[in-house]
Amino acid sequence: MTAHRRTGVVIATRDRRERLAVTLRHLGDLPERPEILVADNASTDGTRAMVARDFPHVRVLALPVNRGALARNHGARALDTPYIAFSDDDSWWAPGALARAAELFDAHPRLGLIAARTLVGPDAVPDPLNDLLAASPLGPASDLPGTQVLGFLACGAVVRRSAYLDAGGFHRLLFFGGEETCLAYDLAARGWGVTHCPDVVAHHHPATSARPGRPAQQRRNEVLTAWLRRPVPYALARTRVLAAEARADGTARRALGQTLTRLPAALRDRRPLPPHVERAARLLEPEGTTA
Secondary structure (H helix, E strand, O other): OOHHHOEEEEEEEOOOHHHHHHHHHHHHOOOOOOOEEEEEEOOOOOHHHHHHHHOOOOEEEEEOOOOOOHHHHHHHHHOOOOEEEEEEOOEEEOOOHHHHHHHHHHHOOOEEEEEEEEEEOOOOEEOHHHHHHHOOOOOOOOOOOOEEOOOOOHHHEEEEHHHHHHHOOOOOOOOOOOOHHHHHHHHHHOOOEEEEEEEEEEEEOOOOOOOOOHHHHHHHHHHHHHHHHOOHHHHHHHHHHHHHHHOOOHHHHHHHHHHHHHHHHHHHOOOOOOHHHHHHHHHOOOOOOOO
């Protein structure tokens, strides 16, 4: 495998054929010429036929049902590149970003995930998350590049494939919407470094229209992640806050209902963080949110 093809790209998509075509054109123009795999979540809009016709060099993993973020897990298992960059069907990587990511992984054996600097829209406006990641109170580590974090955007992340699979990938209960935090926790709990490296750059062109149901999914996943990995008093406190908001807010009400439906499965999968990772997670909490 040549050095410039050490990083493959996995794209999870569903019924967004036109946007996916734009992403594939950008990725196809990269100087690294990465292997690209589209993990298609049972699209019904002709996505698979479009890729086969217009992008014959792109592999398609045709999933029989919508697996949400787990499509990335399937894609990561199907590729054999040592490093994997995730794109959504509305995001792509800057020229040279994947080569830089491979250099960082090669030089830092404990590095498990790189959270990129993300630029949004045609004007390449910095995503506000960039500053939050750069200012992480976890700071640097002597054996890692960048700044240690416990959060990232999935469409702006590059992973060491072995670390990603070791941590179990994205959790099956979370589907989509804020699914990143649990993976960051699981990587850190297994000893892998998660860092923000601003010289690795991703572009994100999200649709201007809101996605129905996404705010409720994000609220649900915040609480489910607490039950999956955080101390019981903390998870109870987050649940109480959501329940209080649900009295007057429809989004919170939907999130609470979805949380309660999934709570038994979350309790079965509960695996509290090691003390040092829990301390790091507490450092990142906004003031007043810890139990």
